[in-house]
Amino acid sequence: MADIFRAPPIHRTISHALRLAREREESETLLGEETPADRSGCIIPAQTNKHNPYSHLPVYKSIHRIRRLILASIDDPYTLDQLMSPRINVAIVRPLTDRLFDPDDISIVYCLLVNRQRFLHDQVFQAHHQTVNNTRATLCELLASRVLRKFNEENPTRMGLLVLANILVSGFEPFQNCPEDVLIDNRRLLHERDINNSAIQWDRMTNALEVGIISESKAFLASTACQRVVESLYRGRIVYTPNSMMDIIPDHYKRRGVSLYDPRKAPILNHYRLIVPRTRAILEFAQFVVLLILYVMTMVNREQSTVTWWEVTFIIYGAGWMLDETASILEHGWQVHTQNLWSFLDLSFCGIFSVYLIVRAHGAASGNVEVGVQALDILACAAPIMFPRIAFNIMPENLLFISLRAMMRDFLVLTAVAFWCFCGFLFAMSWLSRWRGAEDVHIPPVEISKWMLWIWFGLDGTGIQHSVDFHLILGPILMISFAFLGNTLFLTILVSMLSNTFSKIAADATQEIQFRRAVLTFEGVKSDAVFAYRPPFNLLAVVVLVPLRFVITPRWFHKIHITAARVLNAPILLAISWFERKHLWQKAKRGMQSGAIRRSTSTFNVLGQFQAHRELQEVFDVDPPQQMIDEIEEEDVIEDDMLEFGYSNNQRDRSKSPQATESMRRRRFSSVAPQF
Structure with a gap:
């Protein structure tokens, strides 16, 4: 069992990191003329109306396999910081990540998020488990982020961007490839499958991005790999036909799979671009x-x-x-x-x-x-x-606006609870208002409500002055009790709740912003034909x-x-x-020729020539010559060796590190040392 959970050593070198960054940057450049594309500008579509290349993935089995692993791994409540601590990371998170990651199975992220949604549901209806189900849900989100990051590291190129897009927006069915016994037990699924003659059930499919939004997996949606796909979806570099719950004007004659989009090979009047x-x-x-x-x-x-x-x-x-x-x-x-x-x-x-x-x-x-x-x-x-x-x-x-939305929700909830609780005071004072001798002192409930509202917000104390009209002793007791509870206790609780809400949002401002960006992007992709008309x-x-x-x-x-x-x-x-x-894809950067710098026109326009300190940005828009790159790579090889062997337990390897450092230092500065 120890061999199963032992993570393989990972050596991330400088050259490897720079190469990944360069490949990711090149993945956003303009598509080549030789890239195959259909008449709508879509490149390598993965799914069509009648074909789903991921129908063989064992989604049902993976969902239950992940649930069993999470239940066996977590028995006590932990916070996110504790799960990310080195001890738990080495003991639980990293082994589970390596065990679940499969380069040929892109449904693992979807299955993890489905389990997160289930654990959150269990926590609501099984409160006796303390917060252990919340911990399991958090672990599912953390594992989904780690698995997606591994896919991102292994696929940094443009085709890797397409792989990440398929992981996040390809449709999966929770009962996909489940045993026949499960279908027999679930008569509704069996009936629907018989009616549709085993056709693809697009309307019953969901994707990882949608499940992440529903389960509010903000850390997952704010991860670098996820935001890389969200940004491409938002700009329209990646296109697909989403699975909708209900269409007013359904038009699914042509279904577009997850694919890259080349505007140069698409028709000029492409109505699909209206739903980017x-x-x-x-x-x-x-x-x-x-x-x-x-x-x-x-x-x-x-x-x-x-x-x-x-x-x-x-x-x-x-x-x-x-x-x-x-x-x-x-x-x-x-x-x-x-x-x-x-x-x-x-x-x-x-x-x-x-x-x-x-x-x-x-x-x-x-x-x-x-x-x-x-x-x-x-x-x-x-x-x-x-x-x-x-x-x-x-x-x-x-x-401010992100906080305002969350604070409005808390305010309305607490106001509704307070109104429900204080209805008793309204009925009591209304029933106490009665005939006193020959004088009619009956006060309508609307007037009493107005006095209570003024006391609630601390505007006026008219209700306390007229409380003797209800009853000489009980009236003031009720009104003063309401003033203490409403104006002091409930308003103090309201201020505390709103302050706590704002503090949480401010502490995780980056995740909140990127979560809203993911929601806006996912909701912006439409399949209903009615959105093509203004x-x-x-x-x-x-x-x-x-x-x-x-x-x-x-x-x-x-x-x-x-x-x-x-x-x-x-x-x-x-x-x-x-x-x-002109602007959907970045143009490829041009380097130096004959010692003269050729500036890229894709980043700096005519107005940019008048920008102060523009050289600070332009220096990154020009690739160095190949000779300089070779020199840098040669130096990075020695640094990579230091990273890999410099902290080894082998004394012989450690003894080589100072020599390598001195040799690298001499070679690096020999060509640029000043001559006196």
């Missing part, structure tokens, strides 16, 4: 700016008796925008959508807009002017939501294309959809094509 996360974020921001302008013009030019053209335009455009928001929720599910930084603002606006639309329609149908005025008053309450949303879009990685044209697309897909073949439906999307988005697609052909 970076392009999608820019378009969504522009759409919201248009919505905000229409909202302001509607409120400025509103009329009580009639509906203005500004309001009609706002209603139509707002309905299209709300359809886009609804499709986003259906695309990846409620759990993923609510992880977005500004999702609570969008959902709040959708609620206010829906109430406004219903009340406004009721007022117009009944001819009641006062009801129409109330609808506009309801719409006015959306202003505190719409204007901050612009700031959230402009600064999505600002720590509001309000998406309303027209739903009205026309949804009934049409039932009467024509999928091939003709796909052709009609492509034609409509390219015609309606022609200016946008032309701008995207022009920009990506």
Whole structure:
């Protein structure tokens, strides 16, 4: 057993590290002309409509194998720092990483994250296990990061980037390759498989990136290897067709596998580029700016008796925008959508807009002017939501907005609990208010609630003054008790909770920012055809294309959809094509020829010539000559030997280190020593 868990020695040398860094940098350069690509610009697609190259992977077996290993390895609760300590790292983490890592099995990361989600679920419903399940979930996340890092180290080139992308976004089914007995026991799975005649169940598949977001594996999503893929997905260098929960306009006639994208070999009007996360974020921001302008013009030019053209335009455009928001929720599910930084603002606006639309329609149908005025008053309450949303879009990685989202959640939870607890005080004081002689001193509950609210926020003590109207003795006791509990105890708890939340987010600011970036990227990749149409044209697309897909073949439906999307988005697609052909991939760096430095034009434009201290950056954009590289490599060989043998237990090897150091020092400085 000791031999199984013994990790092989790993010697990471300077030359090896520099070579990996150089290969990773070259993986982001422009694709060569000889690179094979199809007509859509996709290079080496891994999955198609009818083929899944990872269908042979034993996902079901790996999930249960990992669970057994984790249960056997962790019996006591540990923190993340303790799991990363040298002792536990050597005893548990590194042996499990080496045991689970398999270069031919890319589903291990997915299986680890699935187990993390399960352990977090067990911790909620099995609290008697203390926090041991949280520790097991943390270990699964740590192992997933280590395994992904090993894949990254062994695949640093451009094709390695494609391997990492397949690990994170390729779809897997938890019951993949499970025994037939399991299918027989689970009648629902067996029934679905019989209905689909063993076809690929794309809608039942999830990927490692999605499971990582659902389980809030922030350390995993913030790892270097994961962010390398997230950045490529965000820019559109890697493309794939995601697995959606529900499509309003489904068009899966052509399914794109995980592949690299070459804009030079793609059509100029490529409608698939409308769902690239970076392009999608820019378009969504522009759409919201248009919505905000229409909202302001509607409120400025509103009329009580009639509906203005500004309001009609706002209603139509707002309905299209709300359809886009609804499709986003259906695309990846409620759990993923609510992880977005500004999702609570969008959902709040959708609620206010829906109430406004219903009340406004009721007022117009009944001819009641006062009801129409109330609808506009309801719409006015959306202003505190719409204007901050612009700031959230402009600064999505600002720590203040990230903290504000989490603190709002804590505030609402504690406020709901406090309201529930203090309802008893409201009922007690309302029941104490009664007839006293001939004078009616009954106080309505609304008035009592107002007094309690003022006391809650420390604004006014009117409720304490009128507490004798409830009862001469019991009234003041109840009101003063509420003041102590509400204004002192609960507000102190609220401030402590919000301070603790902000402290946690500030301590892990990098992970929080990169987690939100991963959420934005994953949610930005869409498969629903409705996202190819800008509001309000998406309303027209739903009205026309949804009934049409039932009467024509999928091939003709796909052709009609492509034609409509390219015609309606022609200016946008032309701008995207022009920009990506120049800036999607970095141009290869050029070195020195004949002693003259040729500066790279991909990094510094004309404006960069006027930048102060630009040489500090340009020195890295020029590759040194081969002769100098050979000299550096020769010196690094001796340094590599020192790294490998300098701290050996062998006295003979250690005795060589000073000589190697002195020899290296003489050779290094002999050519540059000053002559006197």
